[in-house]
Amino acid sequence: MTLERTRLLLLGGTTEALALAERLATDPRYEVISSLAGRTVAHRLPPGELRVGGFGGAAGLAAFLRQRGIDLVVDATHPFAAAISRNAALACAETDLPRLQLLRPAWLPEPGDCWHEVPDMTAAAAALPALGRTIFLAVGRQELAAFAGRPGLRLIARMVEAPDDLAGFEIVLARGPFALADEEALFRSRGIEVVVSKNSGGDATYAKIAAARRLGLPVVMIARPPAEPGDCAPDADAALAWILARQVRKSCAGGLTPHAN
Ligand code: NAP
Numbered sequence: 001m002t003l004e005r006t007r008l009l010l011l012g013g014t015t016e017a018l019a020l021a022e023r024l025a026t027d028p029r030y031e032v033i034s035s036l037a038g039r040t041v042a043h044r045l046p047p048g049e050l051r052v053g054g055f056g057g058a059a060g061l062a063a064f065l066r067q068r069g070i071d072l073v074v075d076a077t078h079p080f081a082a083a084i085s086r087n088a089a090l091a092c093a094e095t096d097l098p099r100l101q102l103l104r105p106a107w108l109p110e111p112g113d114c115w116h117e118v119p120d121m122t123a124a125a126a127a128l129p130a131l132g133r134t135i136f137l138a139v140g141r142q143e144l145a146a147f148a149g150r151p152g153l154r155l156i157a158r159m160v161e162a163p164d165d166l167a168g169f170e171i172v173l174a175r176g177p178f179a180l181a182d183e184e185a186l187f188r189s190r191g192i193e194v195v196v197s198k199n200s201g202g203d204a205t206y207a208k209i210a211a212a213r214r215l216g217l218p219v220v221m222i223a224r225p226p227a228e229p230g231d232c233a234p235d236a237d238a239a240l241a242w243i244l245a246r247q248v249r250k251s252c253a254g255g256l257t258p259h260a261n
Contacts, residue, residue, distance in 0.1 A: 062090075115219050131193070158172040177204035
């Protein structure tokens with residue numbers, strides 16, 4: 001009897017996905033295929049097999065799962081990446097595969113914070129003139145359209161890579177993690193009056209929220225889209241425990257033999 005490795009599709013684009021891929025890379029029981037959307041040039045690539053680009057919706061993802069003989073799916077995409085998470089839920093339902101969502105906890109307001117919580121980008125843009133005129137946008141380049149064409153506002157947008165159309169925005173190109181002192185210095189030097197942020201959670205981009213608190217700046221905090229129903233883990237350790245609990249041994253001679261380790 002030989003041990004057939006469990007084949008796992010890891011939908012990534014987050015630090016948690018990278019951490020999980022690195023943890024699983026040293027475990028011979030697993031074969032991990034990491035998947036990235038390919039929107040930005042990745043800073044660090046996960047170990048093991050990597051594929052880049054969309055699958056072609058839920059049907060395309062289901063076809064990929066079948067073709068590659070995937071045993072488990074871990075959706076470790078960003079909390080605001082709702083379309084791929086929906087597709088993963090649909091594709092796993094169709095192929096009857098176990099799926100885990102690795103979803104870091106949302107940030108919560110702390111004493112001293114002045115948050116204006118809004119449901120989406122449109123509501124965030126609508127909240128702006130009343131709160132200040134010099135705005136720091138930490139929402140990602142795909143979301144800038146909601147804030148465009150607003151006379152009287154100075155819009156300073158931070159992103160990893162510059163979009164083609166920069167009209168109306170001052171762009172700060174930078175990739176996290178960010179340090180509190182640097183965020184504070186940036187806000188002071190640019191005269192920031194309001195911070196707009198997605199409630200992404202995690203440590204890597206939290207410094208802007210802490211800096212806003214220290215400087216007494218209001219934060220327009222955009223709520224997350226609802227998570228897909230199903231199993232959920234808050235970090236790579238919990239995801240690893242979920243994966244280990246589903247360890248599957250396959251016998252060479254005769255089909256699948258579920259085996260809990
Ligand atoms: P999205 O709106 O949920 O996804 C749009 C489409 O992009 C999906 O339907 C899928 O195309 C493709 N896609 C997304 N993630 C993929 C992945 N990991 N592997 C293969 N295809 C993927 O996603 P998004 O908000 O644009 O985010 C894109 C990626 O950037 C995600 O992987 C996410 O983890 C990462 N990211 C997002 C944010 C954010 O704020 N949204 C922040 C940091 C990192 P098909 O339908 O053709 O399969």
